[in-house]
Amino acid sequence: xxxxxxxxxxxxxxxxxxxxxxxxxxxxxxxxxxxxxxxxxxxxxxxxxxxxxxxxxxxxxxxxxxxxxxxxxxxxxxxxxxxxxxxxxxxxxxxxxxxxxxxxxxxxxxxxxxxxx
Amino acid sequence: xxxxxxxxxxxxxxxxxxxxxxxxxxxxxxxxxxxxxxxxxxxxxxxxxxxxxxxxxxxxxxxxxxxxxxxxxxxxxxxxxxxxxxxxxxxxxxxxxxxxxxxxxxx
Numbered sequence: 573x574x575x576x577x578x579x580x581x582x583x584x585x586x587x588x589x590x591x592x593x594x595x596x597x598x599x600x601x602x603x604x605x606x607x608x609x610x611x612x613x614x615x616x617x618x619x620x621x622x623x624x625x626x627x628x629x630x631x632x633x634x635x636x637x638x639x640x641x642x643x644x645x646x647x648x649x650x651x652x653x654x655x656x657x658x659x660x661x662x663x664x665x666x667x668x669x670x671x672x673x674x675x676x677x678x679x680x681x682x683x684x685x686x687x688x689x
Numbered sequence: 690x691x692x693x694x695x696x697x698x699x700x701x702x703x704x705x706x707x708x709x710x711x712x713x714x715x716x717x718x719x720x721x722x723x724x725x726x727x728x729x730x731x732x733x734x735x736x737x738x739x740x741x742x743x744x745x746x747x748x749x750x751x752x753x754x755x756x757x758x759x760x761x762x763x764x765x766x767x768x769x770x771x772x773x774x775x776x777x778x779x780x781x782x783x784x785x786x787x788x789x790x791x792x793x794x795x796x
Contacts, residue, residue, distance in 0.1 A: 611731075616776065616787055616788075616789050616790045617725075617727075617733075617776055617778075617787040617790075618787065619778075619784060619785040619786065619787065622783070622785075631783045631784070633784050634784070665731060667733065669733075674723060674738040674739055674780065675723065675778065675780045675785065676723065676725070676733075676735060676778065677735050677738070677744070678735075679732075679733040679734075681731065681732065682731050
């Protein structure tokens with residue numbers, strides 16, 4: 573069974589940093605592209621970042637470019653999102669999701685990040 | 690960036706009714722469109738990929754169609770578990786973009 577479990581969320585002050593993790597199981601992690609998607613409270617879904625299976629290709633939404641870094645450790649079956657210079661508008665539920673040929677076939681349950689003083 | 694205009698934003702409907710949700714792209718996306726269902730507990734599930742391919746395990750009452758810039762998701766006979774939020778996603782180019790969502794609610 574495919575499982576994606578996010579962790580690392582919480583309450584953080586504006587301007588500070590936070591690192592999210594997504595532990596994958598039930599499939600060969602190194603064969604799949606991975607992604608972060610977020611949802612602000614009461615809002616819709618927003619794609620945040622993507623990384624290819626071997627980390628050769630990385631893409632970011634303009635709203636996070638230069639502040640967030642997506643990475644992965646295939647030996648640990650784990651996806652990461654390093655978030656710096658956090659703003660109130662980064663407050664959201666952050667999902668990790670898998671991709672093969674077509675995006676986002678499996679999603680995690682999400683982890684909440686709240687940016688507030 | 691490619692914009693997706695999803696409509697309606699809210700769709701009141703009854704059990705057994707047939708409904709259709711539309712998604713229009715700001716430029717051609719060559720069938721690179723998926724549909725997702727989100728339940729109130731936050732669980733997200735892919736229903737349809739590549740415009741019209743039904744995800745394994747998804748009931749056949751769900752179907753997708755479209756081409757070019759215009760796409761749609763139809764549910765042939767609503768069941769209670771179908772009342773949820775629905776989103777379209779284009780992945781023709783980066784940044785990938787989602788539609789604004791449709792809340793399917795009980796009339």
